[in-house]
Amino acid sequence: MNRLHSLALKPPAYWDRTDKIVRDWSTGQALPDYEGQCMVYSDMRGPLLMHTFLNQGQRQWQEPAKVPSQAG
Numbered sequence: 001m002n003r004l005h006s007l008a009l010k011p012p013a014y015w016d017r018t019d020k021i022v023r024d025w026s027t028g029q030a031l032p033d034y035e036g037q038c039m040v041y042s043d044m045r046g047p048l049l050m051h052t053f054l055n056q057g058q059r060q061w062q063e064p065a066k067v068p069s070q071a072g
Contacts, residue, residue, distance in 0.1 A: 009047060011037035022059075024050060037064070 013034050016023045018056040035053040040061065042048055051062045 012038070013052075014021050014039040015041070015050075016050070017041065 010025065012025055013022050013036070014025055015021075015038055016030075019030070019055055020036055022031045023029065025039070032064055033054065036051065038050055038052045040048050040050045040052075049064060051064050053060050053062075
């Protein structure tokens with residue numbers, strides 16, 4: 001998926017770099033336990049669609065192509 005296509009698929013949440021929290025895109029509400037697709041802004045790469053999850057209470061990030069299949 002290219003970057004322009006990623007931006008067209010707006011995820012339900014985004015990473016607030018200032019407050020270091022995931023927020024709901026529509027309401028701005030903090031979502032500390034959120035796991036799923038999230039827009040992240042990288043100084044080096046610009047806006048990215050990432051997958052975020054919690055691992056022992058620590059926020060982790062993966063690019064969607066690296067997320068293991070959940071089919072089963």
